[in-house]
Amino acid sequence: MTVQLYARDVGTGTPLVLLHAFPLSSAMWLEQRQGLANRFRVITPDLRGFGGSRLGGDEPSVDAMADDVAHLFRGIGVRRAVVGGLSMGGYVAMALCRRHPDLVLGVVLASTRAGADTPAARENRLRQADAIDRDGTVQVLLDEVLPGLVGPTTYRQRALVYGRVRGLVQATPPPAAAWAQRAMAARPDAFETLRGLKVPALVMAGDEDTIATEDEARAMADALPNAELLVIPRAGHLCAVEQPDLFNQAVAEFAAALARTTG
Ligand code: MLT
Numbered sequence: 001m002t003v004q005l006y007a008r009d010v011g012t013g014t015p016l017v018l019l020h021a022f023p024l025s026s027a028m029w030l031e032q033r034q035g036l037a038n039r040f041r042v043i044t045p046d047l048r049g050f051g052g053s054r055l056g057g058d059e060p061s062v063d064a065m066a067d068d069v070a071h072l073f074r075g076i077g078v079r080r081a082v083v084g085g086l087s088m089g090g091y092v093a094m095a096l097c098r099r100h101p102d103l104v105l106g107v108v109l110a111s112t113r114a115g116a117d118t119p120a121a122r123e124n125r126l127r128q129a130d131a132i133d134r135d136g137t138v139q140v141l142l143d144e145v146l147p148g149l150v151g152p153t154t155y156r157q158r159a160l161v162y163g164r165v166r167g168l169v170q171a172t173p174p175p176a177a178a179w180a181q182r183a184m185a186a187r188p189d190a191f192e193t194l195r196g197l198k199v200p201a202l203v204m205a206g207d208e209d210t211i212a213t214e215d216e217a218r219a220m221a222d223a224l225p226n227a228e229l230l231v232i233p234r235a236g237h238l239c240a241v242e243q244p245d246l247f248n249q250a251v252a253e254f255a256a257a258l259a260r261t262t263g
Helices: 026-036 062-075 088-099 121-135 138-146 150-159 157-171 174-185 191-195 215-221 246-263
Strands: 007-010 015-019 041-045 081-086 104-110 200-204 226-234
Touching: 007 026, 015 026, 015 062, 015 088, 026 041, 026 157, 026 246, 041 062, 062 088, 062 174, 081 088, 081 246, 088 104, 088 174, 088 191, 104 246, 121 138, 121 174, 138 157, 150 157, 191 215, 200 215, 200 246, 215 226, 226 246
Parallel strands: 015 041, 015 081, 081 104, 104 200, 200 226
Antiparallel strands: 007 041
């Protein structure tokens, strides 16, 4: 059963759908809504369980999250969009490309990876999901995930940005966080999807990211038939939050070029 997603929807022009990272919400795209809505229709959903969207009762899977996004397209009258995802949002964007390719005009994959989890990474996610269920809080994510979300430059020089990210992690409903960790643990390898992608792609990585590395970004760009790769300086995992101007400029150029070629 798909879940009806709450989405912030601002601006007019070519639709640009941005899918958020874990364990955050559409609130992470504040600077993208502000910086891109003068040129595009910027649609930022809360994935199921996060922000204003309810969790639903399905088994955890990124495919269910992608189907929710496809359902949202129909609900708000969007036929095709440039779809961008950061980290978990990238996993969902890749699942959308596999399950609903007709909806995708072009794809932005930021701070994400196409490979499935290693057994150790999967174990770690399931351990964290169990801890969240047991504690009824996301404390384990504050302890273990938050420190890796921004790079050392942001951490040292931009306390307000780090504080905002911390607040978003704290606000995550525990059931959504546990569900999403189990969904990500179960996600399949997406390299085959990338190799078969018919639309252009922009792959981005923060040069200080230790969660999704530059090498993983390069492997995605190599697998994609039509991709450009941009490494964002002085950015960690949340490159869109840490270096919004560079991120927005790259996305705007990519989406504007697509809008020109597709009319
Ligand atoms: C995210 O930022 O969405 C997460 O780091 C994704 C992950 O845990 O693989």
